[in-house]
Amino acid sequence: MVSSHRAYTRSDYLFFLSYRTRWTDNDQYSHVNNSVYYHLFDSVVNTFLIQQCGLTSDSAQIGLVVSSHCQFFSPLSFPQVLDLGLRVMKLGSSSVTYEVAVFEEGKDVPAAVGGYTHVFVERGSRKSTPMSEPLREGLSSLLSTNESLESTSKL
Secondary structure (H helix, E strand, O other): OOOOOOOOOHHHOOEEEEEEOOHHHEOOOOOEOHHHHHHHHHHHHHHHHHHHHOOOOOOOEEEEEEEEEEEEOOOOOOOOEEEEEEEEEEEOOOEEEEEEEEEEOOOOOOOEEEEEEEEEEEOOOOOEOOOOHHHHHHHHOOEEEEEEEOOOOOO
């Protein structure tokens, strides 16, 4: 989970995706609605999985979200451009925990930090299965030196 005692910075994250906010992202309080952050998390994670791990819409293995969280530090709103930073916090044999930081473009401190855990399963049976080698290699590239690699974890 995200700790409110830690100072997060852009340099903590290894993959970035730019996102231009839309008018419809704002809620009645004129800031990006809380639910939109989960769309942002999904976008950066799936962009990475497609571009760097070779996953496709018909891959035999898919990731199911089993937990998620978000901590908010400052509001964002349309028409800001955001940078979504991604890293891997924990990598098991069939599961991965991602952390995503949402930065206002040009800022070094995130407005929100959150993420989720994927368990990879066989598409048809939905049974947990060890990650394919290309998937595991791609995700390993986002594992910071301070994070954990668990080769036998079966979340």
